[in-house]
Amino acid sequence: QVQLVESGGGLVQTGGSLRLSCAASVRSFSKYATMGWFRQAPGKDSEYVATISWNGGSTHYADFVKGRFTISKDNANNTVYLQMNSLKPEDTGVYYCVTGPPAATRRREDYNTWGQGTQVTVSS
Numbered sequence: 001q002v003q004l005v006e007s008g009g010g011l012v013q014t015g016g017s018l019r020l021s022c023a024a025s026v027r028s029f030s031k032y033a034t035m036g037w038f039r040q041a042p043g044k045d046s047e048y049v050a051t052i053s054w055n056g057g058s059t060h061y062a063d064f065v066k067g068r069f070t071i072s073k074d075n076a077n078n079t080v081y082l083q084m085n086s087l088k089p090e091d092t093g094v095y096y097c098v099t100g101p102p103a104a105t106r107r108r109e110d111y112n113t114w115g116q117g118t119q120v121t122v123s124s
Contacts, residue, residue: 001026002024002025002026002099002113003024003025003026003113003115004022004023004024004025004097004098004099004113004114004115005022005023005025005097005115005116006020006021006022006095006096006097006115006116006117006118007020007021007022007023007118008020008021008118009095009118009119009120010119010120010121011121011122011123012087012120012121012122012123013122013123014087014088014089014122014123014124015086015087016087016122017083017084017085017086017087018084018087018120019081019082019083019084020037020081020082020084020095020097020118020120021079021080021081022035022037022079022080022081022082022097022115023077023078023079024078024079024080024099025078026078032054032101032102033054033099033100033101033102034051034052034053034054034099034100034101034102034103034104035051035052035054035073035080035097035098035099036048036049036050036051036052036060036071036080036097036098036099036100036104036111037049037050037051037071037080037082037095037096037097037098038095038096038098038108038111038114039091039093039094039095039096039120040093040094040096040117041090041092041093042093044093046096046108047062048062048106048107048108049061049062049065049069049082049095050062050065050069050071050082051071051104051106052071052072052073052080053102054075054102055075056072056073056075059071060106062106064090065084065091068084068085068086068087069082069083069084069085070082070083070085071083080097082095084120087120087122088122089122089123089124090122091120091122092120092121092122093119093120094117094118094119094120095117095118095119095120096114096115096116096117097114097115098111098113098114098115099111099112099113100112100113
């Protein structure tokens with residue numbers, strides 16, 4: 001079974017940067033899977049942030065992170081990254097790494113494996 005382990009969260013001031021990492025424990029799964037990130041703010045439902053195709057050739061972002069966040073993937077190490085720049089207080093939340101089938105959309109129901117989450121806190 002695939003396991004996803006996130007790291008890189010923390011506390012940062014408005015305008016700062018963080019880089020999240022997600023390591024997948026099983027090598028063979030990643031050949032065709034979509035990987036990505038969702039986030040959940042306190043008291044709110046989880047929301048789509050960004051995804052990347054299995055070969056890294058296609059990326060998609062939620063409108064509220066376009067131009068600030070960049071998703072990338074290292075297939076050799078089964079790791080996906082989320083570089084977050086120009087962070088805002090509203091970016092605060094738990095960030096979850098996810099994986100799903102190649103046809104996965106922005107719906108959280110499409111993703112069958114979730115990591116344990118990493119906390120990101122942006123102070124004003």
